[in-house]
Amino acid sequence: MTRINRPDTLLTELRDIKRRLHALETAQRATSGATAETVAPGSDESEQAPERDEK
Numbered sequence: 001m002t003r004i005n006r007p008d009t010l011l012t013e014l015r016d017i018k019r020r021l022h023a024l025e026t027a028q029r030a031t032s033g034a035t036a037e038t039v040a041p042g043s044d045e046s047e048q049a050p051e052r053d054e055k
Helices: 007-054
Strands: none
Touching: none
């Protein structure tokens, strides 16, 4: 039997793939969150500007 077909090896490979996927998803969320925080304040100010002109 080849090494790759052993159940314990397949489980180890699967766990490693899941761990890497989780790390990538976490890094992506952190990057998206930081981008959203920097974009949000600027968009709030632009939305408020017309309201000040109308008053």
